[in-house]
Amino acid sequence: MLAAILLDLLLGDPRRLPHPVVHIGKLIKVLEKALRPLVRNERAGGVILLIMTVGITSGVAVALLAGAYAVNSHAGFAVAVLLSWTCLAARSLHHESRLVADALARGELTEARGYLSFIVGRDTEGLDEQEVWRATVETVAENTSDGVIAPLFYLILGGPPLALAYKAVNTLDSMVGYRNERYLRFGWASARCDDLLNLIPARLTGLLMVAVAPITGLSGRDAWRVMRRDGRNHSSPNSGIPEAAAAGALGVKLGGTNVYSGVPVPKPTIGEPLRPLTLMAYQGVVRLMYGAEGLLVAIWLFLAATARVLI
Helix, strand or coil, X not given: CHHHHHHHHHHCCCCCCCCHHHHHHHHHHHHHHHHHHHCCCHHHHHHHHHHHHHHHHHHHHHHHHXXXXXXXXXXXXXXXXXXXXXXXXXXXXXXXXXXXXXXHHCCCHHHHHHHHCCCCCCCCCCCCHHHHHHHHHHHHHHHHHHHHHHHHHHHHHHHHHHHHHHHHHXXXXXXXXXXXXXXXXXXXXXXXXXXXHCHHHHHHHHHHHHHHCCCCCCCHHHHHHHHHXXXXXXXXXXXXXXXHHHHHHHCCEEECCEEECCEEECCCEEECCCCCXXXXXXXXXXXXXXXXXXXXXXXXXXXXXXXXXXX
């Protein structure tokens, strides 16, 4: 895990290397195309899609690890590190969001909207500077859970197979977990499974953010207060927790109306507008992300060392 974290922090997600999420996405498309005509009940088809996608993904991971360790321990270690590395996204999240922040810092609002469109689901055309900052801060806060803490949590619990199973569910949710006519029933199982798997990691992320906020120059007290008060002000049962913790720590207001495919969707607000959404707020949420990751690793190392001593 430490080697994988180091690779992520140093290299991020090299685009020239094949990434499991890309192949998981291709698998989902193939399975959906095959299942829809075979299974008339859409919910049943969605359950089968979930089971097959997760089973194949984790099964391939187990097979790769078993094959590598059958060669020797060094090969097994290398494969374990590489698989674990692909589950982590702190450096990539920082890089992609920084493209938006740098464009805004240069006064290139149109360019910033373009970069933002790659990392959010909402419509970005027509967003003013404050709305672009809001979307960027929200994305980093939410994905601190989905892309950093949750994969680490499942790596700790079950190694690369379990972490990749989580990534499979996460990918399923992003592809079929929509509440529209096509996926309302077919994607129901994937969306609910994603909510379940993120239940603990999202709350753990919020607590980690509260704990590291004072170390990163932010308010831990306000992070705790706003997380408890506004953590449920979100359509997702989980995403509001890290967003509220970040909003409280930063002293900013997140949430509000977003536009999806031209349709405005009102949402509750999170936090208080004590400070404007600027480059400083973005830099603060990035510090929270790395701080939360570092604290979780430190806790894991302490518990692992204690268990080893006791055993």
